[in-house]
Amino acid sequence: MAYLKASSPDLFDAAFSEQLRVEAPLADRLRPQSWADFVGQTEVVGPATPLRKLIDQDQVPSIIFWGPPGSGKTTLARLIARNKAQQDALLPYVEKGVITLIGATTENPSFEVVAALLSRCRVVVLKPLLSQEIAVILRRALKDSLVGFGGIKVVGADAVIDSLATMASGDARVALNALELAVKSQLKNGQARLDKEIIKQSLQRTHLMYDKAGEEHYNIISALHKSMRGGEADAALYWLGRMLEAGEDPLYVARRLIRFASEDIGLAEPQALVQATAAFQAAHDIGMPECNVVLAQCVAYLARAPKSNALYTAYQAVQQDVKETVNEGVPLHLRNAPTELMKDLGYGKGYKYNPDYDEPVEQTYLPESLKGKKYLDENPKSKAQNPK
Numbered sequence: 529m530a531y532l533k534a535s536s537p538d539l540f541d542a543a544f545s546e547q548l549r550v551e552a553p554l555a556d557r558l559r560p561q562s563w564a565d566f567v568g569q570t571e572v573v574g575p576a577t578p579l580r581k582l583i584d585q586d587q588v589p590s591i592i593f594w595g596p597p598g599s600g601k602t603t604l605a606r607l608i609a610r611n612k613a614q615q616d617a618l619l620p621y622v623e624k625g626v627i628t629l630i631g632a633t634t635e636n637p638s639f640e641v642v643a644a645l646l647s648r649c650r651v652v653v654l655k656p657l658l659s660q661e662i663a664v665i666l667r668r669a670l671k672d673s674l675v676g677f678g679g680i681k682v683v684g685a686d687a688v689i690d691s692l693a694t695m696a697s698g699d700a701r702v703a704l705n706a707l708e709l710a711v712k713s714q715l716k717n718g719q720a721r722l723d724k725e726i727i728k729q730s731l732q733r734t735h736l737m738y739d740k741a742g743e744e745h746y747n748i749i750s751a752l753h754k755s756m757r758g759g760e761a762d763a764a765l766y767w768l769g770r771m772l773e774a775g776e777d778p779l780y781v782a783r784r785l786i787r788f789a790s791e792d793i794g795l796a797e798p799q800a801l802v803q804a805t806a807a808f809q810a811a812h813d814i815g816m817p818e819c820n821v822v823l824a825q826c827v828a829y830l831a832r833a834p835k836s837n838a839l840y841t842a843y844q845a846v847q848q849d850v851k852e853t854v855n856e857g858v859p860l861h862l863r864n865a866p867t868e869l870m871k872d873l874g875y876g877k878g879y880k881y882n883p884d885y886d887e888p889v890e891q892t893y894l895p896e897s898l899k900g901k902k903y904l905d906e907n908p909k910s911k912a913q914n915p916k
């Protein structure tokens with residue numbers, strides 16, 4: 529987004545700007561215009577922090593603010609850009625073609641910003657606002673008569689502010705938008721009456737802190753895996769819910785459960801794979817929302833099942849040998865011999881057909897260079913964890 533400023537604004541420009549300001553959403557109208565109004569992120573831009581000192585000294589480096597929605601990224605960028613002295617300091621650099629970049633993103637910069645640009649910027653990580661910080665912003669909106677609802681009698685606000693601040697999940701913009709919708713929908717004769725049900729309806733939180741294509745996607749699926757691996761069924765169910773309620777594809781989740789059944793449980797409980805495969809088929813057949821409890825059953829089962837990574841570690845060792853050792857031919861006695869020529873060449877010669885013997889058969893099945901190699905733990909349940 530680019531901003532253009534006319535060199536000689538007229539009265540129409542001023543009136544138009546004022547109209548835009550009045551009609552703008554509450555979150556934009558209430559956006560802090562000074563450091564005194566900025567709430568939260570004290571660890572990053574508090575008065576005594578290194579970054580704040582650099583800003584005050586007009587020594588701002590190129591910065592990328594990275595944080596969740598509504599945490600103050602755009603506001604911080606604008607506050608820094610309005611420091612008049614900072615504009616003066618930038619002038620000679622602009623004339624020389626050198627630019628100081630102040631960016632803001634909700635995505636992990638290491639995923640979304642090219643390495644050459646990222647290496648020339650400092651990444652400042654913002655955290656979701658605390659619920660008490662959002663409550664401060666909401667109360668300011670209710671008291672501010674210029675850009676907020678200070679001129680309106682809002683009945684019941686004190687009883688719902690804390691709930692709204694919590695349900696906003698660290699996003700001040702979501703909280704302000706919900707408050708604005710609630711007040712305007714209930715406004716009559718200069719008064720609005722709020723309660724928790726109205727706030728819930730106004731919030732209509734269809735978004736959760738989850739991005740199916742971004743970092744949070746991988747963070748939450750990792751949390752689900754590690755919770756199941758640790759035998760914590762309650763935590764696993766929570767992370768499952770975070771994905772499904774945010775709109776994640778249930779079949780993606782089901783595929784990961786199938787993998788988990790073999791990778792983390794394996795031979796310690798072979799029925800785990802059966803359960804996971806059945807859950808995938810059920811999710812495919814009935815879809816959401818009906819399959820949510822099916823996946824929940826599978827997640828709880830996998831979390832409580834004994835664990836063994838014997839198969840996983842065995843196959844890792846196999847992969848390494850396949851990549852790093854000579855790929856010898858199959859031993860002759862193990863080869864198929866469908867033609868007389870192959871038989872003449874020794875294919876299948878000396879092979880012992882196991883069912884014909886009452887005792888264990890002594891013969892090699894690996895290439896000569898790997899003879900005697902052991903990949904799989906003979907007693908996979910020896911490492912199994914006790915289910916909770």
